[in-house]
Amino acid sequence: MPKDYTLNSTKAYHVDKLNTLGWELTVCNALHPEGTPLRKIITRDDSFGHLLYDYLGRYMPMEKITRVIEVGGGYGYLMKDFIDRNRVIRPVMLDISPFLLRKQKETLREHNVYYVGEDFLETDPLFLTGFELAVLNENLGDFPVLINLNEDLFRFSSGIADPILRSALHFFEKYGLKRPEGVFNLNIGALLVLEKLCTAGIPYIYVGEHSCEAAVPEALRPFIRIESTGNPERIALKGHDEYTIKFSYLENIARSFNYRTIRGPxxxxxxxxxxxxxxYMLLDQDSASDETEMVCQFIDDLFRYEYMIVIRDTGRSD
Ligand SMILES: C[S@@+](CC[C@H](N)C(=O)[O-])C[C@H]1O[C@@H](n2cnc3c(N)ncnc32)[C@H](O)[C@@H]1O
Known part of the structure; x- marks a missing residue:
């Protein structure tokens, strides 16, 4: 029977210890300062939230959407950008971190926003009724992960009493997830999050996070080297560990709920x-200046991070 697994949780860190996001510079925060050299290398000099909002507009009627929930909004920059684009958004910001909720209140002080301080996994499912769009950027890796599971889980499935392992099996069986071989990690928290959002029937969902299935287009491979194992990997950060996300499992869940998915870097x-x-910068990183190093890391992140847009299928052809 499998018994050597551990459960990675970041809850205590986020509730009691987190007092800056500086140590885990998210792509959103990296693009925030108007003068950052990173904005000079992108095609349109703009913030993460504006670029994302405009991109989402290709797939959803952004100008008509008003009821938005953002889970884990960090400093609140993404939502500020969304409100810039669409003044009628009435956002709910839900976050486990009291420190970051305070930051969000500062960033969004001029706007009409409702704040909720709790772990999204404990959010009452009824609370999610009526939202049109859910946004989760760079936080699925913070949710609980089962570490060091092994394929015996499937062999002994009928005799397993441990509720955590039973919950892991539930996902494999209910959503037909491809069973990994050998030892593996499972983003159980991220799976629960997406299952919860789809169960609530939220028509549009955006998630973005560090992927364990990232790929670089052929033409860019000489310049950007990323090897993906397909198994969620540990990222050691200040005071806590996160894990990369297996997006293909999230796709399986969404499709089971009759959602279609759009996914990419x-x-x-x-x-x-x-x-x-x-x-030149990407090829000659050995003698790189701090600025070049920052640019190379950023370009790398544009492929290490994946997004997935999840759209409820209404059965209509329009
Ligand atoms: C790495 S930060 C990302 C912040 C922001 N979305 C960005 O892209 O810059 C992770 C965010 O998720 C929040 N978070 C982590 N676990 C959570 C949970 N279980 N429930 C709600 N929020 C959570 C953190 O407090 C933080 O705001």
Whole structure:
């Protein structure tokens, strides 16, 4: 019987210890300062929230959407950008971190926003009724992860009493997830999050996070080297560990609820030109200045991070 697994949780860190996001510079925060050199290398000099909002507009009627819930909104920059674009948004910001909720209140002080301080996994499902769009950027990796499971889980499935392992099996069986071989990690929290959002019937969902299935287009492979194992991997951060996300499992869940999915690297909405200068930077990173290092890390992140847009199928052809 499988018994060597552990459960990675970031809850205590987020509730009691977190007092900056500086240590885990998110793509959203990296693009926030107007003068950052990162904005000079992207095709359109703009913030993460504006670029994302405009991209989502290709798939959803953004100008008509008013009831939006953002889970884990960090400093609140993304939502500020969304409100900039659409003044009728009435957002709910839900976050586990009291520190970050205070930051969000500062950033969004001029706007009409409702704040909820709790762990999204404990949110009353009824509370989710009526939202048109849910946004979760760079936080699925914070939700609980089962570490060091092994394939015996499937062999002994009928005799397993441990409720955590039973919950893991539930996902494999109910959503037909492809069973990994050998030892593996499972983003159980992220699966629960998406299951909860789809169960609530929210018509549009956006998630973005560090992927364990990231891929770089053929033409860029000489410049950007990313190897993906397909198994959620540990990212050690200040005071806590996060894990990369297996997006293919999230796709399975969404499709089981009759949602369609659009998925790709952040580079789909944060585009850049591969100029000679950028090629040179990416190829010669050994003697790189701090600024070049920051640019190379950013370009790398545009492919390490994936997004998934999840759209409820209404059965209509329009
Ligand atoms: C890495 S930050 C990302 C912040 C922001 N979305 C961005 O892209 O810059 C993760 C965010 O998720 C929140 N978070 C983590 N676990 C959560 C949970 N279980 N429920 C609600 N929020 C959570 C954190 O407090 C934080 O706001």
């Amino acid at each position: 952040f580079a789909d909405f944060i585009s850049f030109d591969l100029t000679d200068e950028l090629r």
